[in-house]
Amino acid sequence: MHVLDDKQWFTEVADIAGSAFSLRYRRKLHQERSGFQTIAVYETEHFGNLMVIDGFTMLSSRENFLYHEMLAHPVLLTHPAPRRVAIIGGGDCGTLREVLKHDGVQEATQIDIDERVTRVAEDFFPELTACSRDPRAKLLFDDGIKWIGAASAGSLDVIIIDSTDPVGPAEGLFTLDFYRDCRRALANDGMLVQQSESPLYHLDIIAAMHQDLDRAGFGAVQPLFFPQTIYPSGWWSATMASVRAPMPDFRRAEADALPDNEYYNADIHAAALAQPEFVRRRLAGLASSN
């Protein structure tokens, strides 16, 4: 038994690593059981509001910019001209907000299975959800796997998979079948990006995703790395894949021209592509079908 102190703490344990991250809070602002999961919101001491789903930290006011900027901007500035974007998951609208910073985007459709995530975010993260009034934004509350399966072939330029961990409702988003459906829904210069867990704790997941995207017919796959304090290990990744090979270079000048970023810029984009030695060795050992 371990006692932190006499204050109130929210703690997420990462069993795989025997580690835990905790935030001290002033009060619990909200808790509900939606049709899919338990959603809670805490007012923390120094991280603003914290949303927790099924006991896992999802986002904090203070540092969600890291994740949301890195999920949206690298893929959108690598695709040559993204117009039609789908976000699978992402109910808090943080990724949507970043996507809508790109003037060339004509349609951004967010498909989250749980409408309650969006409604709770409207109450406690209004700075993220305000963007949903943009006429280019379309919010659907539906099963993202089925939605992608039913999408017309070649109808999307970019798919962003902004999901919870690969256990529970999001499990089907980390499968070869889903990646094949994504590939089919994408146009010939299409691209995809998916959050892919911690480099330090979940290298197996990153490697498996890399291999499955390759098998699903993507021409090039590339991981991205960035810090994320409230997620296990404080270090996170996303994995980007393009139908065409090689993956195009990103548009540096546009990267530095994006407004109101806290983390992302052209140098940070280039930096996120660098592979730590232990990652490079692991990914170099994967069989490629290309």
Added chain:
Amino acid sequence: MHVLDDKQWFTEVADIAGSAFSLRYRRKLHQERSGFQTIAVYETEHFGNLMVIDGFTMLSSRENFLYHEMLAHPVLLTHPAPRRVAIIGGGDCGTLREVLKHDGVQEATQIDIDERVTRVAEDFFPELTACSRDPRAKLLFDDGIKWIGAASAGSLDVIIIDSTDPVGPAEGLFTLDFYRDCRRALANDGMLVQQSESPLYHLDIIAAMHQDLDRAGFGAVQPLFFPQTIYPSGWWSATMASVRAPMPDFRRAEADALPDNEYYNADIHAAALAQPEFVRRRLAGLASSN
């Protein structure tokens, strides 16, 4: 009051951010009060051995490579030809081990105030301390501030300040006076690097250090960023300064030729130089004497 579970946990609270990081351990292997501080070692479940000084995590077997590689290699591959290196602090010998991977280094002197740190590391981190048998290594147990103050002018090529946080014994290592002494002890193409805390939690420290190094007569100052799971926020920095301006480019080919790295390579070096937008804006606002 908050209870993690019925296992044994080591927890470090970061009061400045109302956050905490915990590691589950099987047993406490060691604890002593040295003349300077309290040193403890835990056998954790998934991070190997963990050394804790005065309640702050210092290093774990699993991920100390991040910090040690990033403290040693960028500065040594940016200086044109480092031969004489001093490490202030660093009693666990992890930085020393990385420094000795550089064939051009002829003398690496480690000056830690507390011999017990090294003796405890010999017992619980022998993979780090084994390098101290290298004939180029010299271990001194002395006050690093006094040692630098007494060093002959221009007698060092690189100074690496591998200290604890800027409270307690290490406080004097984060001062303008100390940086002036370092500047004096360095040759005309000399360089320095110092651990500089978390970008998310301690941007004030990074900015102050930047400004003080500038005032102390260094020609160029450059922060480095890297993940470090067991340190507060999981995201860490070091600050590099060179006597000459501009700072030279680093030697890419040699960076990729260094043996046995887990994190560092040439791409990672370049990546560590990228400044997040919120850091770039803050540092751009500092007055420069150059």
